[in-house]
Amino acid sequence: xxxxxxxxxxxxxxxxxxxxxxxxGVLVVVMATIILIRMFFGLxxxxxxxxxxxxxxxxxxxxxxxxxxxCGGFCMALLVYIFNKGKYHPLVRxxxxxxxxxxxxxGAAITFDLGxxxxxxxxxxxxYFNVRSVMFxxxxxxxxxxxxxxxxxxPVFLEKMGLRETRKKLNKVLFFFIAxxxxxxxxxxxxxxxxLVVMGGQVHPLWQTxxxxxxxxxxxxxxxxxxxxxxxxxxxSAYRRQIEVPLLNPMARVMLGIMGLYLVVRxxxxxxxxxxxxxxxxxxxxxxFWIENACFIAPFLLIGTVEARRNPARLFVAxxxxxxxxxxxxxxxxxxxFDTGPGWSYFPSVPEMLVTLGIFAANVLGYIIITRRxxxxxxxxxxxxxxxxxxxxx
Amino acid sequence: MTTRRNxxxxxxxxxxxxxxxxxxxxxxxxxxxxRPPEALGLLYDATLCVGCxxxxxxxxxxxxxxxxxxxxxxLWDTPLDTSGYTFNIIKMxxxxxxxxxxxxxxxxxxxxxxxxxxxxxxCVSACPVTAMVKDPVTGIVSYDPDACVGCRYCVVACPFxxxxxxxxxxxxxxxxxxxxxxxxxDGHYSACAEVCPTGxxxxxxxxxxxxxxxxxxxxxxxxxxVYPRGKLGGPDQSYEGPVGxxxxxxxxxxxxxxxxxxxxSAVTFAKVGMPDLKPEAAAALSExxxxxxxxxxxxxxxxxxxxxxxxKRNVHHEDDEPADKPGKE
Numbered sequence: 035x036x037x038x039x040x041x042x043x044x045x046x047x048x049x050x051x052x053x054x055x056x057x058x059g060v061l062v063v064v065m066a067t068i069i070l071i072r073m074f075f076g077l078x079x080x081x082x083x084x085x086x087x088x089x090x091x092x093x094x095x096x097x098x099x100x101x102x103x104x105c106g107g108f109c110m111a112l113l114v115y116i117f118n119k120g121k122y123h124p125l126v127r128x129x130x131x132x133x134x135x136x137x138x139x140x141g142a143a144i145t146f147d148l149g150x151x152x153x154x155x156x157x158x159x160x161x162y163f164n165v166r167s168v169m170f171x172x173x174x175x176x177x178x179x180x181x182x183x184x185x186x187x188x189p190v191f192l193e194k195m196g197l198r199e200t201r202k203k204l205n206k207v208l209f210f211f212i213a214x215x216x217x218x219x220x221x222x223x224x225x226x227x228x229x230l231v232v233m234g235g236q237v238h239p240l241w242q243t244x245x246x247x248x249x250x251x252x253x254x255x256x257x258x259x260x261x262x263x264x265x266x267x268x269x270x271s272a273y274r275r276q277i278e279v280p281l282l283n284p285m286a287r288v289m290l291g292i293m294g295l296y297l298v299v300r301x302x303x304x305x306x307x308x309x310x311x312x313x314x315x316x317x318x319x320x321x322x323f324w325i326e327n328a329c330f331i332a333p334f335l336l337i338g339t340v341e342a343r344r345n346p347a348r349l350f351v352a353x354x355x356x357x358x359x360x361x362x363x364x365x366x367x368x369x370x371x372f373d374t375g376p377g378w379s380y381f382p383s384v385p386e387m388l389v390t391l392g393i394f395a396a397n398v399l400g401y402i403i404i405t406r407r408x409x410x411x412x413x414x415x416x417x418x419x420x421x422x423x424x425x426x427x428x
Numbered sequence: 429m430t431t432r433r434n435x436x437x438x439x440x441x442x443x444x445x446x447x448x449x450x451x452x453x454x455x456x457x458x459x460x461x462x463r464p465p466e467a468l469g470l471l472y473d474a475t476l477c478v479g480c481x482x483x484x485x486x487x488x489x490x491x492x493x494x495x496x497x498x499x500x501x502x503l504w505d506t507p508l509d510t511s512g513y514t515f516n517i518i519k520m521x522x523x524x525x526x527x528x529x530x531x532x533x534x535x536x537x538x539x540x541x542x543x544x545x546x547x548x549x550x551c552v553s554a555c556p557v558t559a560m561v562k563d564p565v566t567g568i569v570s571y572d573p574d575a576c577v578g579c580r581y582c583v584v585a586c587p588f589x590x591x592x593x594x595x596x597x598x599x600x601x602x603x604x605x606x607x608x609x610x611x612x613x614d615g616h617y618s619a620c621a622e623v624c625p626t627g628x629x630x631x632x633x634x635x636x637x638x639x640x641x642x643x644x645x646x647x648x649x650x651x652x653x654v655y656p657r658g659k660l661g662g663p664d665q666s667y668e669g670p671v672g673x674x675x676x677x678x679x680x681x682x683x684x685x686x687x688x689x690x691x692x693s694a695v696t697f698a699k700v701g702m703p704d705l706k707p708e709a710a711a712a713l714s715e716x717x718x719x720x721x722x723x724x725x726x727x728x729x730x731x732x733x734x735x736x737x738x739x740k741r742n743v744h745h746e747d748d749e750p751a752d753k754p755g756k757e
Binding site: 073074075076077078079081083084085086088089114115116118120144147148149150151153154156157161162163164166167168169170171173208209210212213214216217220221224225228229231232233234235236244246247374375377 | 583
């Protein structure tokens with residue numbers, strides 16, 4: 035493993051108050067207000083959830099999709115620490131940071147959707163918890179993972195505070211938390227798919243299969259890399275920094291490999307179960323199925339070649355497409371292709387959407403504050419930059 | 429090239445581990461559960477139902493539920509479906525001119541909607557905190573609001589759309605039929621069956637109710653037979669009436685491993701809101717998948733051990749100590 039390519043993480047610096055952070059702050063305050071109303075007057079006061087669609091966007095988007103979009107951290111850890119691809123090291127911390135926020139906020143988001151949130155501790159209490167429940171696995175595993183991620187991220191705070199001794203002690207056991215931080219998200223991202231199994235025939239056959247855990251796990255890993263493509267480009271553009279193309283290029287190839295596997299599993303499953311015919315009917319379900327899968331197929335056309343992957347715009351759009359594909363897979367399974375019987379419909383209310391927006395704003399705000407004040411992003415004036423340019427041109 | 433080979437090896441190994449876990453037959457797969465021998469339930473015979481909704485009113489009273497209004501005048505309880513405050517309702521099927529009762533074409537029919545008390549309930553499997561429990565003796569699926577976290581997975585999971593939540597309350601509970609188990613100690617049984625004037629809703633042991641249902645569908649339509657009322661095996665309140673034009677299907681006999689509430693109808697069940705369900709319960713499949721992947725935590729621990737070993741080898745802290753070097757901000 036070569037270490038010479040490692041760019042050193044350093045705080046970006048700069049003011050914490052600008053148009054972006056102010057807008058995010060306002061959105062967070064709006065969200066807090068709506069949550070307060072929900073706490074005093076019940077779910078019906080702010081949301082459109084009903085007995086036909088009891089899980090609205092606060093669950094499906096904030097938690098299920100939010101956590102899947104926060105898979106970048108574990109995907110990079112998998113690449114760097116398990117497959118020993120040390121060159122990706124500069125991408126680990128930024129990815130872990132957005133995972134940390136994504137998951138912590140997803141965990142926070144579930145509490146105000148819970149109808150009887152004051153009993154939340156029952157999920158961890160022997161005598162209450164039900165190990166046969168998929169929800170138990172997901173809830174316990176996500177909670178544990180959030181704790182593990184904060185431990186994984188602690189070196190950054192210790193660095194900032196100059197606590198070298200503590201940091202060295204933590205380093206000795208960090209490998210275990212890194213391993214745990216890979217296994218836990220694999221478990222609950224798979225279980226998020228299994229979550230649909232007990233719903234049986236209410237979920238359209240295009241999205242209901244015993245293979246759901248594998249499909250959701252593979253899509254979550256794909257999504258993790260897609261998010262890193264997206265975030266690296268956004269962070270580079272927002273902070274006027276160099277885009278890490280020499281790293282993103284081969285990483286995107288890894289993503290395409292896993293996505294290829296995903297598509298093989300997805301379509302083989304549909305064919306084996308003999309339900310692929312539903313995808314060729316002229317209706318909304320078939321349309322939404324193809325929107326979802328087009329998003330997973332498009333990156334092969336966009337960034338299929340080494341040449342194409344040198345183009346940051348293409349990397350960005352491909353990352354966006356993968357994210358959209360993962361979002362659609364989950365929206366389709368849990369909401370769009372979920373049919374609980376005649377007479378029920380659901381579309382999120384404005385307050386519901388504002389809360390979801392507030393969650394994402396809180397993510398962005400946290401990311402900005404931490405990257406500006408703590409050593410997360412690779413140092414910009416690192417000596418190897420010219421080398422990166424050279425690689426870019428080779 | 430060695431690193432690439434290692435990478436591919438690792439990728440193949442982890443891929444194989446995950447996919448074999450997903451495909452391989454579960455370690456100790458469980459079958460769909462069947463009803464306990466002494467299971468209690470109801471038999472609803474749509475051909476006997478006259479749509480008086482006495483059962484809806486009795487259910488409201490027995491469960492101390494408030495009225496729900498669907499008319500402008502708000503004069504009386506008029507729920508349109510079961511809800512967090514309505515556990516039982518009679519729905520109506522209408523077709524064409526609605527001339528004939530229990531005719532699919534140009535006819536009308538009634539159907540009771542309430543908890544089916546499944547042999548292998550999705551809500552019990554879904555509940556993360558054991559707030560939904562199936563009694564091992566009576567088979568009644570009961571709900572404990574003091575345990576419930578309000579995640580509403582039960583609401584989403586149930587194929588009959590039965591557990592419902594009280595969205596209008598900051599302390600909302602799940603509402604569903606519990607077969608009036610709270611009235612047993614006073615010598616009462618399910619209020620809906622107690623008040624039913626025609627015996628369309630009959631209470632009893634599910635095994636007895638199933639035998640009664642099979643007796644009825646074996647009779648010639650239009651012939652006369654005796655119909656018990658109230659509680660099967662209880663005080664005799666029977667009467668003689670004509671046999672309906674039954675479908676040769678006792679709904680709930682095999683659906684999802686069987687339900688403790690059984691139904692007879694002359695109109696196709698799917699048309700009166702009863703879904704087509706396979707004999708295998710979704711709960712069994714879901715639990716088998718969970719058990720295959722996480723049973724005894726065997727696979728997670730094995731994968732964790734492997735990951736820990738590899739991570740220990742690959743974590744290089746010299747790469748991780750930038751801020752200890754000079755040039756720290």
